[in-house]
Amino acid sequence: MERATTDHSLKMKDRKAKYMRKIKPNKVMEPGARIHVPVSIAESRISRRFDTIPSGTLYPNADEIKYMQRLVFYKDSAIIVLNKPPKLPVKGNLPVHNSMDALAAAALSYDFDEGPKLVHRLDRESSGLLLMGRSSKSTYHLQLLFSNDDKTKTSCKGWNDACEATCMRYWALVIGSPKEKEGIICAPLAKVLLNDGKTERVILAHCSGLEASQEAITEYRVLGPMINGCSWIELQPHTSRKHQLRVHCAEALGTPIVGDYKYGWFVQKSWKRTPQVNIEPTSGEAYKLRRPDDLDVQKGSVLSKVPLLHLHCRELVLPNIEKFLEVFDSDSIHDQIRLRKRPDILRFVASMPSHMKISWNLMSSYLV
Numbered sequence: 034m035e036r037a038t039t040d041h042s043l044k045m046k047d048r049k050a051k052y053m054r055k056i057k058p059n060k061v062m063e064p065g066a067r068i069h070v071p072v073s074i075a076e077s078r079i080s081r082r083f084d085t086i087p088s089g090t091l092y093p094n095a096d097e098i099k100y101m102q103r104l105v106f107y108k109d110s111a112i113i114v115l116n117k118p119p120k121l122p123v124k125g126n127l128p129v130h131n132s133m134d135a136l137a138a139a140a141l142s143y144d145f146d147e148g149p150k151l152v153h154r155l156d157r158e159s160s161g162l163l164l165m166g167r168s169s170k171s172t173y174h175l176q177l178l179f180s181n182d183d184k185t186k187t188s189c190k191g192w193n194d195a196c197e198a199t200c201m202r203y204w205a206l207v208i209g210s211p212k213e214k215e216g217i218i219c220a221p222l223a224k225v226l227l228n229d230g231k232t233e234r235v236i237l238a239h240c241s242g243l244e245a246s247q248e249a250i251t252e253y254r255v256l257g258p259m260i261n262g263c264s265w266i267e268l269q270p271h272t273s274r275k276h277q278l279r280v281h282c283a284e285a286l287g288t289p290i291v292g293d294y295k296y297g298w299f300v301q302k303s304w305k306r307t308p309q310v311n312i313e314p315t316s317g318e319a320y321k322l323r324r325p326d327d328l329d330v331q332k333g334s335v336l337s338k339v340p341l342l343h344l345h346c347r348e349l350v351l352p353n354i355e356k357f358l359e360v361f362d363s364d365s366i367h368d369q370i371r372l373r374k375r376p377d378i379l380r381f382v383a384s385m386p387s388h389m390k391i392s393w394n395l396m397s398s399y400l401v
Contacts, residue, residue, distance in 0.1 A: 098140035101133075105141065107381060111171035111355035112164060113141055113149045116383045119160045119333075119341055123151065137165060153179045153273060158292070160386045161203065161346025171354045178351065179273055189360060195352035195377045203268040203278060204256070204385065206335065206343035206392055207288035208297065208304045210264040215254040220285045221246040222274050234295075235276040237284045249274045251281045260396045262304055263291060263335060278344065291335055291392075292342035333388030335395060341388045349381045 056062075107114040115133070117123070122132040138148035149165035152175040164179075166172030178199055186193050221238040223246045238246030250271040257265055266288075268278050279296050283289035289297020333341030356375045363372070385393065 097136055101136040101140040106162065106383060107379075108143075109167075109355045111167055111358060112175070113137075113167060114349065114381055115163045115165065117155055117160055117163045117346075119158055119386050119388070122157045123154045123163065133163065141165070152176055155346060156276065156279070156342070156344070158342035159344040159346065160389075162201070162349040162381055162383045163346070164349065164351070166354075170358055174354060174358075175351075187361075189357070191377050192352060192357050192360075195357070198378055199351045200269055200348075201346055201350075202348040203270075204265060204345050204347045204389075205268055205278070205282065206263050206265055206291045206389070207282055207286070208263055208291060208300050209288040210259040211253065211255060211266065211286045211288055216252075218249075218251040218253065218281045218285045220249055220281060222249045222277060222280060223247070224275075235274075235280050237280065247274055248272055249277050249281065251278060251285075253281075253286070261335065263396070264288070265393075265396070290342060290344050292333070292340040293344075332391060334391035336392075337388075340392075341386075343389050343392060345383075345385050345389055347383055347385070349383075351379055353377055353379050 056068075104115045104117065105113060106116045115137075117133065124132055124134055134151050137151075140148075142148040145167060149167045150172045152164045152166050152172065155161060155163055164175065166175045178196060186196070222235050223238040225234055225236055226232065227234055252269040252271060254267045255264060256267055266282075268282070270277055276296070279290055279293050283293065283296040283300075289300050291301075294301060333339075335343070353376055356372055356377070360372055384390070
């Protein structure tokens, strides 16, 4: 941002005295000062900008917009479901311009005046189904649905039953295997600051209760035997806490997720150094990882030196918001009969990203 002085006496003394300079954040502006603002800031409406935008601005360009539209998994008048790739941030700030919320505002408005709004979040390193609301009404109901407060019940039985069926299921590859094949983790979480005073970390809350904690509940199920020192599990969170699944896997189960260097760094290092020998349950012989021909196993898979995070939101079940919004707003008997033919519940299943597909193909002989 730049400033131009318009003092009349200065112009009279020297016509060449007009100058430009940057304004410091703590600078007090003078009356009559002129502010020169970059075009990228002055042009605030970007929902209809589909032309090429110069790199270096905080707004997505045409290629990023097309890329975002290819991620659309499902769309109706109430919601948009995306299959988020790994390493793409969901919520951005000033230095981050290619976050999901900024891209969605520019690329996914379609015939609406505004772009969709985030309903829940996924970690930057994770992948999978991401839900967004297209209108203020749908966003409001969805945020209540995914909040930890029980405020979604109405007089409509179909809506209440659909809300009860709402769930998100993740697939994860973890180091080791839980002692029990299935169970429920009830372990409250707390946030602490590390020694640098800046980095925040989520940990299991201590029984002393000195620090503020939040209830966190996760249901899990082991999908198959341990292969190459790892096992696939299914996770279903019943609460929505930051890094809940990663902390529950690493600290509550003692099986950190492959590629989670924040909560399982030491286990990752020791696991990579230890040769793994596993026995096939049917033949009793040593299991050998299957290496399909022409498959690059160094793309963040379980065999790469630095695997990517193996956490994927695979399944999403939620009420048919589009239908129920019409039910709530309509008093006509004919409309009620017409709406009964539409399903109360929507279910989506998204394919895994490439690095998890490779790991799955390498280890999938006895998975259920």
